Amino acid sequence: MRVLFATSEVVPLIKTGGLADVSAALPAALRERGIDVRLLLPGYPQVLKALPHRQLIADLFPVHSFPAAYLFASWLPNGVPLFVIECAELYERGGGAYQDENGIDWPDNALRFGMLSWVAAWMGSAGSTLDWKPDLVHCNDWQAGLAPAYLHFADDAAPCVMTVHNLAFQGNFPSYMVAELGLPIDCFQPDGVEFYGNLSFMKAGLYYADHITTVSPSYAREIQTDPLGFGLQGLLAYRREKVTGILNGIDVEGWNPATDPDLVQLYSLNDLSGKSANKCGLQKRMGLHVDPGLPLFALVSRFTHQKGVDLVLEIAPQLVNLPAQLVLLGNGDAGMQRAALDLLHHFPGKIGVYIGFDEGLSHLIHGGADIFLMPSRFEPCGLSQMHSQRYGVPPVVYATGGLIDTVTDYNEVTCAQGLASGFVFHSMDAASLHATVKRAASVYYDKKSWRDLQHNCMTRDFSWNRSAAAYHDLYMNLIRP
Structure with missing residues (x-):
């Protein structure tokens, strides 16, 4: 079976979010x-720089409003073969994958990712001149969302899967782009690519794909209703028989406390003694009082409203007065960053803050913290709550999306069954988060219960094996008549 996996980012070449991790690990x-x-993958400058020995396999002549381009073959460091679209006019520029240096979306993003979609469909249809032709095209998020539409109107086209990683980002553009992108004019209607007067890449993918997947079962249900459907809930509910939630995995080799080079001391499920050394090391690095007895809470996140960081900042004074300590790592909203730094000033030795992102510090936080905070208002899948459990750090999460699919709330029943792996709250407000934080801190002081909870966390299987098996079955069902 041959599968083309169309994506706009992949680690270690280019990353803005979790899509990049999935694009490396799942294939x-x-x-x-x-x-x-x-x-x-599009040929961004950092991608081309990392692949100096790529091989030219096709000239892509101008078509529609797309300029001439070249298709190269190479490999990712993990050995996965890679096709790269080299087009200086669309991709070779400063800034990031989607935005310029000032965080403003590139004005020609419709063409940039229309090209990605068009090449994916060309490779999966009769028009391709390549020796390698996929049996199925797997498209990811809005950036590859036009590929199912192109395939629908192509000859001898492969079936396609559309994966929604975050429905909040939809790739909506002016209606005149329909003609510029070479789509039939009659597809610009509610039963097609039209979305409130615009062309929507995401809607195109959802409407024309042979099957739709999301990155967790709960998120697959949530996006069929308001508000997480973001206007597309009617279409998704209509196609519910073609919507499947498949939970993402994590890199269990890169996130392993028994081998992690960023930890002060390694530890494992069978020997947790090294955890105290990591806690001490984290306290020192973040300017906290070194106190092994206090529960240490941690948050590693983008500072955005979606991630619920505002609620953590609101309850921080109550949290440290439990007593407890708090570490914050991340950046984003300027107001949230200022509020975090104000807390650092008002609670020295109790709250540690790092504005920015440091991968090594992120690993040390997972190794040294006692309780992980991830109160996202919505979370299609999430990775950090799985990382924390792998490191024996029970998370506090809101009951949404992939969080509720990966964290089992601590209570008498789940504890007795050996299933409890964290703490879940069901009302998105500061009072509920505070109550759950207090509940987590009280369990922390019960050493036997806490050790059992850590054991449950560290024995959960978050590898990609189950996800890959589910996708394998889905592919086979689509390819077979």
Whole structure:
């Protein structure tokens, strides 16, 4: 079986979010199952720089409003084959994948990612001149969302899967882009790509794909209703029989407390003695009082409203007065950053703040913290709550999306069944978060219960094996008549 995996980012070449991690890990896991998965990626400057020995395999002549381009073949460091679209006019510029240096969306993003979608569809249809032709095209998020539409109108086209990683980002553009992108004019209607007067890449993918997946089962249900459907809930509910939630995995080799080079001392499920050394090291690094007895809460996140960081900042004074300590790592909203730094000033030795992102510090936080905070208002899947459990750090999460699918609330029943792995709250407000934080701190002081909770966390399987098996089955069902 041959599968083309069209994506706009992949680690370690280019990353803005979790899509990049999935784009590296899932194809690698699928290849271990014998599937010939190959990636398709735009040729951003950092991608081309990292692939100096790429091989030219096709000239892509101008078509519609797309300029001439070249298709190169290469490999990711994990061995997954990679196709790269080299087009200086669309991709070779400063800034990031989607925005310029000032955080403003590139004005030609419709063409930039229309090209990605068009090449994916060309490779998966009769028009391709390549020796390698996929049996199925797997498209990811709005950036590849036009590929299902192009495939729908192509000859001898492969079936396609559309994966929604975050429905909040939809790729909506003016209606005149329909003609510029070479789509039939009659597809610009509610039963097609039209979305409130605009062309929507995301809606195109959801409407024309043979099957839709999301990155967790709960998120698959949530996006079929308001508010998390973001205007597309009617279409998704209509296609509910073609919508499947498949939970993401994590890199269990890169996130392993028994081998993690960023930890002060390694530890494992069978020997947690090294955890105290990491807690001490984290306290010193973040300017906290060194106190092994206090529960240490941590948050590693973008500072945004979606992530619920505002609620953590609101309850921080009550949290440290439990007593407890708090570490914050992240950046984003300027007001939230200022509020975090104000807390650092008012509670020295009790709150540690790092504005920015440091991968090594993130690992040390997971190794040294006692309780992880992830109160996202919505979370399609989430990775950090799985990382924290792997490190024996029970998370506090809101009951949404992938969080509720990966964290089992601590109570008498789940504790007796050996299932409890964290603390879940069901009302998105500061009072509920505060009550859950207090509940977590009280369990922390019960050493036997806490050790059992850590054991439950560290024995959960968050590898990509189950996800890859589910996608393998889905692919087979789509390819078979």
